[in-house]
Amino acid sequence: MPLFDAHCHLQDARLLPHLDTVMRQASEAGVTRLMCCGSHEQDWPLLPDIADRFPGVSLSFGLHPWYIGARAPGWLDRLKAQLTARPSAVGEIGLDHALAHTTFADQESVFLDQIHLANELKRPVTFHCRRAWGRMKELLDEAGWPAYGFVLHSYSGSAELVEPLTRRGAFFSFSGALTFEQNRKGREALEAVPLDRLLIETDAPDMLPQAERACPGIIRNTGKPINTPGALVLVARTVAALRRLTLEEVAAITYRNASTLCVGGGQTP
Ligand SMILES: [Zn+2]
Numbered sequence: 001m002p003l004f005d006a007h008c009h010l011q012d013a014r015l016l017p018h019l020d021t022v023m024r025q026a027s028e029a030g031v032t033r034l035m036c037c038g039s040h041e042q043d044w045p046l047l048p049d050i051a052d053r054f055p056g057v058s059l060s061f062g063l064h065p066w067y068i069g070a071r072a073p074g075w076l077d078r079l080k081a082q083l084t085a086r087p088s089a090v091g092e093i094g095l096d097h098a099l100a101h102t103t104f105a106d107q108e109s110v111f112l113d114q115i116h117l118a119n120e121l122k123r124p125v126t127f128h129c130r131r132a133w134g135r136m137k138e139l140l141d142e143a144g145w146p147a148y149g150f151v152l153h154s155y156s157g158s159a160e161l162v163e164p165l166t167r168r169g170a171f172f173s174f175s176g177a178l179t180f181e182q183n184r185k186g187r188e189a190l191e192a193v194p195l196d197r198l199l200i201e202t203d204a205p206d207m208l209p210q211a212e213r214a215c216p217g218i219i220r221n222t223g224k225p226i227n228t229p230g231a232l233v234l235v236a237r238t239v240a241a242l243r244r245l246t247l248e249e250v251a252a253i254t255y256r257n258a259s260t261l262c263v264g265g266g267q268t269p
Contacts (some may be wrong), residue, residue: 001251002032003236004258005229006173007092007126007153007201010036010057011046014205014226022204022228023054029230030251032056035201035258037092037126037153040067041075044082051086058262059086060126062093062114065107076113083121087263090118090146091126092153095139098130112143124149124261133157137164145169149261154203155189162192171257173199176209176227179238190242200235200254202227209234 005026009015015022026034036051037060038044044061051057061082063071083090093114095107118125125146129136145168152165154175162172172193178186202209208227233247240250 001030001248002255003030003200003232003251004255005031005034005202005204005232006151006171006199006254006258006261007175008034008036008204008229009039009043009206010034010050010054010204010229011038011043012205015228016046019050019054022230026229026232029233031229031232033058033255033258033262034229035060035089035126035262038062038082039064039092041071041078044079048086058089060089060091062091062126063110064092064128065094065096065099065103065111068103068106068110071110076117079114080117080121083117083123089124089126089261089263090114090121091151092128093125094128094130095132095136096128096130097132097135104135108139112139115140115143115146119144119147122148123263124151126151126153128153130156133161137161137168140168151199151261153201154207155193156186157189158185159188159192162189166194166197171197171199171261173201174235174239175201175203176207176231176235178242179209179234181210187242190239195243195253196257198239198254199258200232200239200250202229202232202235204228204231209238 033056035058038047047059151171151173153173155172204227236250240247
């Protein structure tokens with residue numbers, strides 16, 4: 001029963017020194033494919049080596065709204081160079097209204113530049129969207145939505161938004177946030193998602209699921225629990241229970257959906 005982690009950050013400094021262990025645990029937990037997302041210019045160069053070392057890793061490069069303040073002139077050209085150097089998707093990019101208002105205009109221009117680039121290169125896109133659902137919809141209804149598929153990673157929008165976003169081409173990815181019973185909004189949204197648009201992810205090393213102690217995928221260094229792709233099965237089990245599916249059905253559906261959003265590379269035999 002292979003699982004596909006639709007969103008993680010293997011290049012993160014909390015995971016990178018432990019990748020041999022992390023990837024062995026992931027494979028023991030059934031996670032055979034992973035989408036590893038670069039978020040800023042300093043981590044992009046780390047990604048190709050990870051994909052070369054571990055089979056099943058697909059790559060995605062983008063400038064995340066948290067890091068736009070540090071971008072240097074020519075960043076979009078360098079992003080394009082990364083994207084054309086090997087098969088890859090665009091992301092993690094997005095809008096984050098938990099950040100200061102003063103960054104919003106800049107966030108939007110960086111976001112739109114990357115969507116235009118994704119469309120030019122015919123690549124799918126992964127979005128980070130926090131407290132900016134209305135604005136994102138307004139902005140992209142005007143500027144155009146990604147034409148080659150897009151993932152709303154760790155979906156935190158409402159159930160009501162699922163239908164209009166589905167019509168615009170969205171895939172909805174659910175993370176460990178769903179494992180918390182009090183996450184009513186996330187669980188209602190999950191109910192509304194068409195099965196052919198459903199994805200699961202860990203967002204490792206963040207988004208630790210509730211049952212972390214029971215999970216074989218979690219490593220501890222510096223005394224703090226760190227989320228790893230091996231924890232994906234906890235998300236898959238939660239989705240299965242909530243959608244009244246078997247674990248095998250959830251694994252197969254989300255694996256198939258995630259495979260359609262990968263650009264070459266990362267295939268397992
Ligand atoms: Zn992420």
